[in-house]
Amino acid sequence: MQGYIFLSPWILGFLLFTIGPLLASLYYSFNRYTLLMPIQWAGLRNYQTAFFGDKLFWISVVRTLTWAIVTVPLGIIGSLLAALLLNRGIRGTTIWRICFFLPSLTPQVAAAMLWVWLLQPQLGIVNSMIYTLFHVRGPAWLGDMKWAFPSLVMISLWTGIGSNRMLIFLAGLQGVPQELYDASMVDGANWLQKTWHVTVPMITPTIFFNLVLGIIGSLQVFGMAFVATGGGPAYATYFYALHLYQTAFRSYDMGYGSALAWILFVFVLLATFVQVKLSGGWVYYGGEVRR
Amino acid sequence: MHETKASSEGVKWPVIGREAASVVLNILSTGLAIVFMFPFLWSLSTSLKTVVEVHAFPPSFLPKVPQFGNYWEAWTSIQFGMFFINSAIVTVCAVIGTVVSSTLVAYSFARLRFPGREVLFLICLSGMMMPVYVTIIPLFLMFRAIKWIDTLKPLIVPNFFAGAFSVFMLRQFIMTIPFELDESALIDGASRLGILINIILPNCKTALVTLAVFAFMGTWNEFLAPLIFLDSVKHFTLPLGLWFFQSYAGDPNLPKDHLLMAGSIITTVPVIIVFASAQRYFVQGIVMSGIKG
Numbered sequence: 001m002q003g004y005i006f007l008s009p010w011i012l013g014f015l016l017f018t019i020g021p022l023l024a025s026l027y028y029s030f031n032r033y034t035l036l037m038p039i040q041w042a043g044l045r046n047y048q049t050a051f052f053g054d055k056l057f058w059i060s061v062v063r064t065l066t067w068a069i070v071t072v073p074l075g076i077i078g079s080l081l082a083a084l085l086l087n088r089g090i091r092g093t094t095i096w097r098i099c100f101f102l103p104s105l106t107p108q109v110a111a112a113m114l115w116v117w118l119l120q121p122q123l124g125i126v127n128s129m130i131y132t133l134f135h136v137r138g139p140a141w142l143g144d145m146k147w148a149f150p151s152l153v154m155i156s157l158w159t160g161i162g163s164n165r166m167l168i169f170l171a172g173l174q175g176v177p178q179e180l181y182d183a184s185m186v187d188g189a190n191w192l193q194k195t196w197h198v199t200v201p202m203i204t205p206t207i208f209f210n211l212v213l214g215i216i217g218s219l220q221v222f223g224m225a226f227v228a229t230g231g232g233p234a235y236a237t238y239f240y241a242l243h244l245y246q247t248a249f250r251s252y253d254m255g256y257g258s259a260l261a262w263i264l265f266v267f268v269l270l271a272t273f274v275q276v277k278l279s280g281g282w283v284y285y286g287g288e289v290r291r
Numbered sequence: 292m293h294e295t296k297a298s299s300e301g302v303k304w305p306v307i308g309r310e311a312a313s314v315v316l317n318i319l320s321t322g323l324a325i326v327f328m329f330p331f332l333w334s335l336s337t338s339l340k341t342v343v344e345v346h347a348f349p350p351s352f353l354p355k356v357p358q359f360g361n362y363w364e365a366w367t368s369i370q371f372g373m374f375f376i377n378s379a380i381v382t383v384c385a386v387i388g389t390v391v392s393s394t395l396v397a398y399s400f401a402r403l404r405f406p407g408r409e410v411l412f413l414i415c416l417s418g419m420m421m422p423v424y425v426t427i428i429p430l431f432l433m434f435r436a437i438k439w440i441d442t443l444k445p446l447i448v449p450n451f452f453a454g455a456f457s458v459f460m461l462r463q464f465i466m467t468i469p470f471e472l473d474e475s476a477l478i479d480g481a482s483r484l485g486i487l488i489n490i491i492l493p494n495c496k497t498a499l500v501t502l503a504v505f506a507f508m509g510t511w512n513e514f515l516a517p518l519i520f521l522d523s524v525k526h527f528t529l530p531l532g533l534w535f536f537q538s539y540a541g542d543p544n545l546p547k548d549h550l551l552m553a554g555s556i557i558t559t560v561p562v563i564i565v566f567a568s569a570q571r572y573f574v575q576g577i578v579m580s581g582i583k584g
Contacts, residue, residue, distance in 0.1 A: 002483055003405030009392040010415060013452020017430065018418055024429035085320045088313075099324035102331065105562045107512040109530035110555040113537060114334045117548055125333055128349050162327060191312070220422050223514040227534050241424060248428050249519055261424040268422055 028258035035252045046259035057260070059235050060243040066149075067239060068218040071156050076210055078161035083169035084195065100162030108159070112227040115155045116142060142229050148236045152225055165210050172206035173199060204283045212275055216268055240264060338362070338552035345549050358549070365553040373525065374532030375557065381446045381528060382510045388450035389457055389506040390499060396453040397461035398487050402473060412462075418455030423515065431519055445520040446513070446528070450506070457502050464498035465491055500572035507565055529558045 004011070029047070032040040050057045082100050086093050106114070118124050119141035127138035139147045180198045189197065200207075222241035225231060231238035231246075244264070248257025337345060339357040344350075366372040399405075400412050434445045468491060476486050492499070517531040527535060533554050536547070 001405070003399050003403035003408065006395045006399035006403060006483070007405075007411070009451065010396040010453040010458060011411075013392075013449065013454075014415070014418065017449050017452060018421065018426060021426035021429035021433070022421070024432075025425055028428065082323070085316060085323070088316065090313075090317070096320045096324050099328050102563070103327050105508075105566055106331075106555075106559050107530055107562060109512075109514050109533050110558045113533060113551055113555045114330050116537070117337065117552060118330055118333060120548075123346060123348070123350070123548070125350060132349055158327065158330065216420065216422075220424065223530075226514075226518075227537070244424050245515075249431070254428050254432065258428050261422070261428060264422055265425040268420065272420060 025258040025261055028255050029262050030259075031255045033253075033255035033258075035254060039255075042255065046256045047263070049256060050259055050263060056235070056238065056243055060238050060240045063149075063235075063238055064219055064221070064240040067153075067221055068215055070153055071160070072211065072214040072218050074153070074157060075160045075165070075214060076207065078157055079163070079165040079210070080169050080207070082161055082166050083173055084199070086166075086170060087173045097162075100166060102162070103158050104160065104163035106159060108223040109227050111155060111159050112224045115151070115158075116228055119151055143233055145233055145236050148229050148233060152228060152237055155224060155228065156221075165214075168206055168210065169203065172203040176202045201284050205285060208275075208279050208283045212272055215271055215275070219264065219268055219271070334552040334555055337549055338556050340549050342546050342549065345546060361549050361553045362557070365550045365557065369536055369547075369550055369554065370524070371529070371532060371554050371557050374527050374529045377443065377526060378511060378528040378530075381443055382507055384447040385450040385510040386503050386506045388447065388452075389454065390503055392451050392453040393457035393461050393502060394487070394492070394499070396458045397465055398491060400458065400462045401465035402470075402491075403483065415455050415458055419459070427515070427519060434520060440520055441522040441526060443521075443526060446510070446516055450510070457506070461495065461498050461502060464495050468494045497572045500569050504565060504569045508562060511562060529554075533558055 028039075030041065030043060032042045032045070086097050086100070103111070118126050121127060121138070121140040121143060124141075126141070130136065130138040141147050141151045176199055180202065181194060184194050184198050220241055221239050222245070225237050225239050225242060226245070229237045231242045240260075241264075244257055244260045247253050247260060336353055338361055339359065340354040340361075341356075341358055344354055366375075396415075400408065400415070430445070431440070434440050439445050472490050472494075473486055476490055481489070512530060513528070514530045514534070517528045518534075521527055521531060524532070524535065533551070536554060537551055
């Protein structure tokens with residue numbers, strides 16, 4: 001009985017702030033609900049609107065999937081390479097580690113501000129450097145149709161490469177048994193071969209963990225884009241969460257907003273489920289002692 | 292151990308090749324470190340420049356005379372001081388709420404026996420996969436109904452109800468504490484709460500510090516919830532204030548980039564301080580949550 005008393009903060013919180021709202025948004029998603037008028041049953045209308053009537057829905061889906069496909073692998077590979085660079089057992093590694101890690105401590109909005117200023121078309125340091133070095137005008141970056149998306153990718157890599165993910169990889173690398181390296185050394189493997197055939201297979205569980213979390217996170221990208229580009233120019237960085245925010249908290253269309261939220265939720269569940277299913281094929285758990 | 296690893300690199304390579312590779316990798320590391328640090332240094336320098344210097348072309352790397360007054364101006368006339376206080380209130384409450392509630396819940400999941408424990412724990416874990424967007428609309432409507440919109444309460448109160456991630460992390464940690472300690476205390480007649488306070492808590496400092504730092508960062512950096520739940524500028528937290536100042540406040544003809552950078556630095560520095568002072572515990576904690584997760 002005492003167990004439930006200690007558990008009560010979570011039970012209450014789960015009912016009030018998780019499962020209650022979850023069911024409520026499911027219910028709203030089947031209704032017309034705009035705050036101005038009483039709630040009204042609409043069946044599947046909101047879902048039909050999303051898939052067959054809302055051009056911005058598809059734009060935001062494409063932007064978000066592109067974002068996930070680009071930033072998740074780049075981020076994971078970047079963090080892994082950074083961890084490999086730091087794991088060579090060389091003096092002075094600490095200072096490199098601090099330099100790699102600091103950007104990830106910057107609050108998202110502050111990071112966005114910083115880069116808005118660096119990438120400012122006329123006064124920004126990036127374009128000044130480009131002009132000084134090549135005597136050409138740089139693009140407007142965050143204000144340019146073509147460059148806004150890659151600019152955001154760059155910002156996300158700046159904050160993401162040296163983050164917790166790198167630290168987790170670093171710990172994973174240090175957990176690879178030395179015997180394996182010794183054995184590969186006897187076989188005459190070079191650094192690249194050792195990395196690819198020993199290190200990477202041994203840390204696949206860590207890669208998998210980061211992949212799952214990375215995809216869940218990337219599908220929900222919001223703050224940085226909201227601050228740096230507001231979804232523009234011309235919807236070039238209009239991510240799913242921005243569409244959801246606009247719908248629910250700018251147009252106050254709570255019914256349609258809830259439907260958008262549920263589509264995202266189901267998609268996240270499916271994506272995670274598929275990854276878990278596929279993981280059997282490539283994730284190696286043999287190295288884990290505690291299992 | 293690392294030394295052997297480094298020196299064992301590519302045994303078949305000629306010595307010169309190995310050294311060259313090492314130099315290349317060092318240059319690469321240093322180059323990357325500079326690229327990573329540059330935006331910081333640049334914003335720091337901008338935040339100390341005069342308006343004229345900010346608009347100079349080509350830009351100078353350092354201000355002639357550092358304008359520390361910019362920080363005072365950002366703090367007072369742009370109200371970053373007020374945003375800072377709001378952020379501090381919300382964050383301190385959130386950290387206390389998270390640590391206290393998660394400790395109770397994690398202890399229960401780790402040590403107490405009751406029917407349905409495993410199922411409830413799985414349900415708790417499932418909370419980690421849930422996008423915020425799927426609950427935020429009903430939460431907004433609920434907080435609106437009880438007149439909490441445009442107060443700091445929606446940002447504070449939910450933290451007192453143990454989030455999935457913190458419970459999971461702490462529970463994993465408590466499981467590693469030897470059970471015999473609990474048992475001998477039980478025989479001595481200690482209460483469950485007494486055991487939690489006197490035996491479990493002193494043994495999970497690492498996890499508690501990690502949890503506190505996570506809660507701090509999560510709340511201090513949070514943007515979406517303040518954006519949705521707050522309306523008036525006097526309640527804004529730092530990230531929201533920063534965004535507001537960038538997009539709306541002030542005369543659009545007056546340059547404000549140096550003040551924006553000062554604001555960004557004001558927002559970032561507390562995170563660095565907290566991280567630096569907790570680093571020893573924190574890194575260990577992250578690694579634990581990642582590897583054993």
